[in-house]
Every structure is written in C-alpha cells, then in structure tokens.
Amino acid sequence: MSLQRIVRVSLEHPTSAVCVAGVETLVDIYGSVPEGTETFEVYGTPGVNIYISPNMEASRERADTRRWHFNMGLEIIVVMNSPSNDLNDSHVQISYHSRDEPLALAYAVLYLTCVDISLDTDMNCDGNVERNYVDKRQWVWGPSGHGAVLLVNCDRDDPTCDDRDNCDKRVRCLEDLQDMSLMILKTQGPAALFDDHKLVLHVSSFDAERARVFHACGPEDSCETYRYVLGQNKVSYVVPRFSGDEERFYIEGLSFPDAGFSGLITFHVTLLDDSNQDFPESPIFTDTVVFRVAPWIMTPSTLPPLEVYVCKVRNNTHFVEAVAHLARKAGCKLTICPQDENRNDRWIQDEIELGYIQAPHKTFPVVFDSPRNGELQDFPYKRILGPDFGYVTREAEEDLVTGMDSFGNLEVSPPVTVGGKEYPLGRILIGGSSYPRDVSREMLKVLQDFLFAQKVQAPVRLFSDWLSIGHVDEFLSFVPAQDGKGFRLLLASPSTCYKLFEEKEKEGHGDVKMLEGVKKKGNMMIKEVLSDKTLRQHNQYAESCIDWNREILKQELGLTEEDIIDIPQLFRLKMVVSKNELKAEALFPDMVNMLVLGKHLGIPKPFGPIINGQCCLEEKVRALLEPLGLKCTFIDDYFTYHIRSGEVHCGTNVRRKPFPFKWWNMTP
Template identity: 50%
Template sequence: MIHPRTLRVDYSKTTSVVCVVGSELNVNINRSAPPSSKFFSVKCSSTVQYSISPPPHTTSHLSPIPLNGNSVLLISMSHASESENDSKLSLQYYGESKEVLGRALLHLTAVELSLDVDADRDGVVEKNNPNKGYWKWGPDGHGAILLVNCDSEWTYFKKPDSDHNTVSKVSDLKDMSVMVLRTRGPAKLPKGYKLTMHISQGDAESVRVFRARSSEVGSNAMSGNVLYNFFVRDYPLVLSREVLSQEVPYTGGVAEMNFYVEGLKFPDKDFDGLISINLSLLEPISEGLPETPIFTDKVVFRVAPWIMTPNTLQPVEVFVCSTSDNYQFLKGMKHIVSKSGLKLKICNEYMNRGDRWMQDELEFGYIDSPHQSFPVVLDSPRDGDLMDFPYNELLGPDFGYVTRVPQRTDVSSLDSFGNLEVSPPVTVNGKNYPLGRIIIGVAFPTAIKGRNMTKVVQDFLWAQKVQEPIALFSDWLLVGHVDEFMTFVPAPDRKGFRLLLASPDAGYKLFRGLQNDGHGQAKLFEGLKDEEPITVDEILSHDDLQAENNYVQSCIDWNRDVLKRELGLVDEDIIDLPILFKLVEDTKALYRAVAFFPDMVNMIVLGKNLGIPKPFGPKVDGCCALEAEMCSLMEGLGLSCTFIDDFASYHKRLGEVHCGSNVRREPFDFKWWNQEM
C-alpha cells in the first residue's frame, strides 16, 4: 500500500528528509521553483527512485525539462538506509535561456516502519498485513482481536487484572494481544524526528497499551521462561486514559519491539468494540514549533464478545448450594453428576447464607481469541445472599468476571438469570447463527405494571452481537423466568436438539387418558409430608384450574410462535411436556402463574443425562405416570432421565432443579470472528 506525502522544498537550500519505505514523496515542482523558472532537471543517488508526472518527452532528466504548471516529482526509496542522509536528490531550476536560477538539495534517509498485529487471526503477528487497519467479519475476514483482561492473576486481595495499572505478573501478558513495532534503518533518526503512538480519547476508555522495555521477537514473546517470572518491572505503561500519546523508542538497525494491548471494556451500548491504535513519525519544523506527522500507520482491534454456552455443549463442572434443608436435592445431584463423570462444586452455607438459587445469581460464558480463551462469569444484578460467590469464588487466573450494575430501583425478579438462556446453533431464513441466540423474558408490550429485565443488562447482551437476543413473554409467571416453561436438549437428528416446552394441554391429555383407563383415583403428591394428595378426578373436575391452565397455555403458545419464527423451528422440533400451573396473587394484587407440581422442564442437562424435578405424579402399577411419560419422550432421543427430589427445598420455594444449579460448559469449536454479519 502506497502512502503518498506532499513535500515542500526550498530552492537554494539543503533539506534533510526522512522517507518511509513504502511511502511516496510528492513535490510540486512549479510551486517550489524560483520566479521566472522555465526549465528544471533532476539528479539523484542510485538508492532513490523517482518519476515525473506528467511524463516529459525527453528521456534524460539531467538536461533541462520544460516546467509544466502541474509538474510533480514522485520520490520513493525501496530499502532502508545504512546511515543518516546517505542518499541525495537535487532539483535544479533554469530560466528562459537555460541559465541556472536555483538548486534544491535533498538529503534522504529511508526507514522501514510497521506497526503489526495478528490481522489474519492465525495466532502469529505477521509483517505489514495490508488489512491490519480494518475489521471484517467472516472466514475471509481480517482485523485483530482483543480480550477484556477480566480475570485475576492474584488469589488473595484479588481484583480483575484490568483494574491494575501495571503488569504485576508476566503470566498476565497471555491475556493481552501482542502488537509489534518493526523498524529498519540507520542507528538513529535525523535530529528532531521521533516516533509516537497514540489513541483517541474515546478508545482510551476501553484499552491500555504496555511495552516490553527490552526488545522481544514478536512470535516468541510469550514463550519460554518469561511466563514463569513472578514479578514484572519491565513493562511500562505506554497508552491509557491519562496518556493518549507517547513517544516510543527507535532503536536503530533491524529491530522489533513488542507491545501488549489490554482490553478494559466489553462491547456495550456506548462502545461498538472497535479500537484503533496509531503510530506516527513526526518531523521537526523549527525550534519552538510543534512537530508535524509525515507518516502514520494504523491497526484495528475488535474486543471479543462474551459468549453464552447452550445445553448442547459438553458440560465441564456443576455448581450447587448446600443448605440446611436440601439433603435430598444434593443426594440426587451428586448421583447424576457422578454418573456423567463431572466435577461437582458445592457452595457451602457459610458462603451462600441460605441463598440456594445458583442459576439465578450468575451465567457462565467465555471469551475467545486466536491466542487465548477462558471462561467468564456474568454476575446478575439480583444480588441475593449469593452475591459474593461469583467474585470471591470464581474470579481468578484464567477465569474472568463481568457484571452490569443498574439502579437498584430498576431490578426485578426478571433480572435473575433463570431468565437468561441461549439456544443451540440455528439457521433462520438463510441466516446462520453458529453460536445460537440468547433468550430473555420480558413483559408483554401492553402490560401496564409489567416487569422487564433491566436495560443495562439487555444493552450488554445486544452489544455482544454474535448471539442476537430474542425476547419472550415471561411476566405472566410469578417468578417470571423463561426456564420455567422451556429448555433445550441434545438430539441425534434434525437440528441436533429439541426445544422442550411446558404444556398444560399435554398435562390434561395425560390425566384424561388416565381417567379413561380407570385410574381417576390415582393421586398426586402421595406420601409427601405436609402436602395434601389430590386425585386425577379432582384435578379434572376443577373448572377454575382448567381455565387458569388455558390462560397459561395461551401464554406459552405466544412464545412457541416467537421461538418457531426466531429460531427457524417447526413443530417436529418441539416436544410438549405435561406440566400444569396455577395462578396466585402477587404483591401487586396481580395473578401470575406457578407450577402446580414440580416443573419437569426446569431440568439440568449434562450431555445425555437429564436431571429432572421429581413430579410426584399419579402412580399406575407402582410407576409415576408423569415420570413414565417423560422417559418415553426423552429416551427416544437417547437421553437418560434421573428424577431428583426438590419438592420441599426448591419447588415449595417456587424453583426447581435448574434454578438451584449451574453448569460451566466447553466453548464452541466455532470461532466467533468467522461469523457472517
């Protein structure tokens, strides 16, 4: 890529000029000529290349050439200089009679300058990629990637590394993107010339740049023993909120200097994720006057988005709380986690302080780049008694943390992350979503007293861009979470998954079938302490309950249509689960729905193993009819059902298995930057 630069010269004067290899100096010959000049000639060292535009008729530029009002001298140098001013070019002017009127002499020093990044996203900082200054999505895209440095290298007195103003451990450098300044030229620049690196005020809020005090080769900078050093003193801060521009060393000869670029902010409503860093070569004009830029190189980074992981990805570890009353729940969870060959992390009561809703407090995701990837927990604004768990227990080396803090008056039950899910990858009307789509629950548009997920969280989710959110109607529920009526499970066919929806219609169909087969006196909740059993006949005779479930079914059907449209699904991709609801009065004297018996859709998905709330349904021949129906529906997909007793410790508190657990999963194999936008 040619970088043209207009150069003014003075006749009867010698001018020292720095020429950057790959740039072109443009001299308006007429503008610099003495008065009455009619002709000119050019002479130069063999290291200098030049041409004249428009081209003169003569083949020799040593003889006087007629001076055209538009004559431009185009000067370039293809190799770096060995020493200062080692190349020369003279421009001689003549009058009407070919008498010499003046002579301009240029002493030229050529340097190679390149600010380089991993613009082709292969993990290597290549030299002078022509696309390094632009971002483009897709497999044939370009532009470097930057991680938010939101993990913590410290175990005690920890805070995210991006909150530190220094590089305190060299291991922290692996979370940053390498940027290399490559130079070639004489031992030093001519007097007064200098290199500066600079960023805009807006970008300075989102990025910070450190440099290696000693030269490092870019491709080897992060290898060897350097990562094992504990304390670091050789990585001074170059650019930050307080320092937008700073001179950087020119070391002479053939040199590479490594810089480490650190992301500070995720994309959000006020930040599109793009960051530009500039390198400029400044030329002195005169003592006391500012230098002027004669060459600028630019690189562009995009900050990696926070990415959620759907149920179809491989689980890594499971998180639950231990409380004084959830022994049966923990027993079931330990069984299914062990059966799945996973780790179980138990948050004990001294930490959870009785807050058992692990799903509601946090959501696991990750960030990814060609050089580094690590999990990042998104902390919800609900801030119950589990509020310290994500920061104190999860934040650490290669485990990041992010949150969005709204005004407390803006927070409702819909800000708990049982109300935040993500679909598996889908294609909708020809548009591919290889990382799936985020799903949140909100109020119906016409609701006067409706609750919504707070705006700062919604803005954050939308700004990540790669998992375009879908808003469902969940405010009809007392708790208001989408995981109360939907989830996804893996499948061996079709789209690779099934959408499971709670369905009162399916529940009534099942119970009517039991009644028709003579099992109307079979009881729900039989054997449960402090719970009144109810027969199938009694349920079917309860007209108000039927009306309430008709209302619930209409709400779920609304969401069913939205999900079919936004995820490109057909009815064959959806399985209806037999679940009944009832309406209760909330604190605002509004009637909202809760599950009538344990809500089987509110399950934990661990590969082919499903941990499902034990429904305590009517028994036929000693078997729970609801469990049998669930097994029949799931085992056809090769999935194994484990029923977990959460009745007293979760269901009675308006939650279920999914609400009380959380799963960290493997990241997608698909790289987000290859997504077509």
C-alpha cells in the first residue's frame, strides 16, 4: 500500500508520468482549464482504468460512462494493473467542453509508463516469500495477524570465528544465511525507464543500528556474493539494475527488543525520478515492509528436556553421577562443564538461562548469560555458543550486581489462562522485594527491561527478598501433570512439614532424629522441632512470605488451590551481616529446588526422620507427586550444594524443546 501520487496535466504539451501497478494516481485537471469550460470527458487506452469520484470517501464511477460537469470537487483516479512494455505506451486524454461549442475547447494528454514494484517478505509466517496485499506497513499480532519476523543472528555458524555471526559485516558461511530473513524486491517494466529513474532501499538511522542487510549480487553458492548494503552507518542503497526482475536481500537482526526498542524494524524501497540533472531526485513511489524481531523465549520445566548441564567440581562426583543417571532415564543428552572451565563455580543455574528464538523458517536455542560473572562466566560464550546455538547477555556495573541477578531468580510458568486472557507461552517469574525499602534487593533494571520488552511472557514480580539468597526457585517449582491445567505448582510449606511431624509424634516417633548420617551432632528430634518456639516463629514468618506469593501466583497465573501442591519444608532465619537483617534459609535440603526432566524428578534428599526404614519426608513427597505419574529420585546434595545455600536445581540447567505454539499467533 502506498500514498497516492498527484500528476498535473497541461493544455500546451503532452505530459508524461510513471505510475506503479495497482497504485492510484490522481490527475489534476484544474490547473490549466480553457475559458468557458463547463464539462469534460476522460478516456484512456486499454489497460488504463479511470474513475471519477466526488471525494475520497464517496463511491467512484468509471470515467468513460458519460460527460462530466466541471466541478472543482471531482477527482480523477487512474489505475494500471499491468506493467508497460515500452515507455509511454499508454495514455489518458481529457477533453474540455463548453455548453455552446460542439467541438472540444482543448485537449490534455497524459502519457503513462507503468512499472510494477513490490518489496516482499514472508508476511503470512508460512515460510514463503510471496506477494501479499495486506498492509505491509503494519505488524499485526494474533492468528489472523500478519507481519514478517526477523531473528537476531546471535549464533556462531563458522567455528573458525571468535564472535557471533552478527558482529561483523560479512557472510562467513552459507549456513549463516539460514538464520536471516529473506526480502525480495521485484520490478517489472521497460528497462529504459531506469536510464533516468532509480530504486533506493533505505532504513532509518535508528533501525539501521538494529538490523543488517546483505544483497545477493551473483551466484548464491558463494559467500562473496553477499554484499553488505544496509546497517550501521549505511541507511540507503541504490539498487543496481541487473538482467533479472528480482533482487534478493538477506536480513539479520542485531538487537533484541529492549527498553527504547519495540522490536519493530521498517524497510522501504523508493522509486526516484532522476531525469532532471539540474535538480535533486523526486520520489514517485515507496513500498514498505515491517519486521518484528523475534523475542527470546524461556522454556518452563514442564516442556520435554533435551540436554542437561552440570558442573564437575572437586567434591561432587557422586552428585554428577546421580544427575547423569537421571538424564539417561529421561533420554537426555548430558553436558558436563569440567573443573578447569568452571574453576569450582558449581552454580550453573545462576549463570545461565536457556531459551530459544523462532521465525517461520528457523528456530534455534539461545543461552541468556547472567551478569553475575562468577568463575563460570566464560563457559556460555566459549562452550555453548556455536552453530545454531545463540548467545545473549545484559551487562551492568560490577558493584551493582547482586544475587538477585542470578538466574535462580528467573523462572517461567507453563501456559496459563487468566480471566480469559491467554498466556500460551507462560509468564516469567522474577523475585525481589514486596515493597521499596532502603535495603531492599531487586533484579537489575537492565534485566527487567529486557524481559518485559520480549512481550510474549509478561513477567510477574514475586517477593523473594525474605530469603538469604533471594531466589524464586527456593520456594517454588512446576511439574507436569496429565490432568487439570497440565501441571502443578509446588510450593515449599512449613505448615505441611509441621503437620507431618505432628502426625509422626502422635504415632510414637517423637524421638526420631533428623539429618541422621550427615550431621554428627545437634540433630534435632521430631519432638524438639515441634517444641522449638523460636524455630516455629521463624517458619510462621516464612509461611507468611510464601502465602504472599501464593496469592500473587493464584491471581497472576489463574490458579486454584487444586493446582498447588504443598511440599514439606522448614526454614530458619539467620543474620545477614552485610544487610544487618534476618533472612531465611532451608533447615534441611530444599525439596522444591528440584531438577525436572519430564516425569523424572531429581529431588534434594532431605535426610528426614527415618521411620519404619523410610525417610518420612521422602515418603510424603512420593505420596504427593507419584499419583501424577511422576518418578521421584532423591539426590544427595547435602555437602556439595545444600551447606553452600543451594540445591539440585541450582547446580543444574536444562535445554528443552520449544513450545509447539508459535509466538506470533498470540496477542500480548
């Protein structure tokens, strides 16, 4: 769709004009009118459609049906639908008449050359580039929407290169083109027209910083064919005339949506009249297409797992073996980060989050590297980034980064519907304070801006600052289920633990100790846990914080109590010297901080009271989860993770299958 062009005719000499197939041209006949004119007639050669309209809103009528009364309000509209074979091979003739004279007072002739110009992309998101008569200037969400999709070309297809594919201005290997979006410029018309006309592809300087365009200028089986034509410091490109009618352009994204960038990038092609060497070119026609940069999408723990990541450090051999065993049972690939690369940083969940980006023609995983920059900081860039595996990060000043910016504090729910509003890709969950305070901890604004800008997984803020580490994965997780909403939300629950212990005391097991086999002294008996007033107050506080989040999650995810399973857990408060505040940490291994691999769950072994040969905490969790078809494996992480304020989930990470739902079919 393009703006109408106005062409003025003359009585003194014929006028020539270029029109574009399918685009309306307004003919102004009022600038030069013979005296005494009362009516006029308009005729055109075959292929020229002429209409008369009182104004733009009123219905129009074919011009050759009758003689028209001369009225300044009338508009003459000319449309050609097929390109010309030669210059000026069509024309329009206007004759001016008076009431008394039988012959025309004068004639005006407009010679027309029609050219067909179209800038085409995959507007229907069906993987095909074809002409589409929707408004290409608009990007419309939803199953009935339209608009082209652009990937941030953030993988590294050439293994000999040290950087991501979009960090230089060249095509290093042909596989790189598969990550780009195709845009085709089609032109049909007399070749001689372009002796004094030219086509210019152009973009705004703002958008040029966020996308790069390559022109295929020869055989497409050679990297040298692809010429860098638009991007940073290059906002326009005069398209050379080759023998064909089709020019192919490949576009790569440089930036994800973020604060100040909606993700929309607009490209234009303009036909310019360059026939008068004494004056600048004048525009005749512009075609426009809009791309949306594909968002980075997180995958919830309910999606099928593909690959498990874990770090091998000095003292966690048995832990790694347990994770490997679980990965084999789930049919997952296992990737171990060796000690010489992790330098004893075992917290791979905090370092990265694994998601993906998707266009109709291509989907690939993208690792989001947190700004925590521990000893693992080089692993995602050096080992995960590669062919069809992208990388993105957000940096901040080192003294501003806190534990809240680690990605144990970043989770995503399964798909939910809330009050009729669908979230088919789930909702991101991030932790922080319940209200602003001088000493409150929040995730960095640069991270929150990025997450909110992706639009498709509208984030929810939770209260996690009550915890010593402060991560949402310390009190919640999601597991798949075959019924209901297709999942259950697991919440850590002190009250459920107290209720279980009270039942065991009534059964005569009050003297049974916790943490047998891992602690040599100070092991509390069930009756001591129940009688410890300070510990109970600590857990009443923890329960109130979890309940605050419970209500937020029910409201923001559209959950009911039937969708939630309470997992027994106790906490204790400790003074955090740097904050001069009491913060909570798990009293025994935190069972909601689990590894979910389909129906296989790797749960921190709680070392609860052994009754009748079984840990009563494990027995309770099995009773809660195994009826859902889940299989519970309890992994000993006490000395390797728990005493360092983390658990199984903190020490692992998972790449999962993308959602079957296509993000462009949703309405944010």
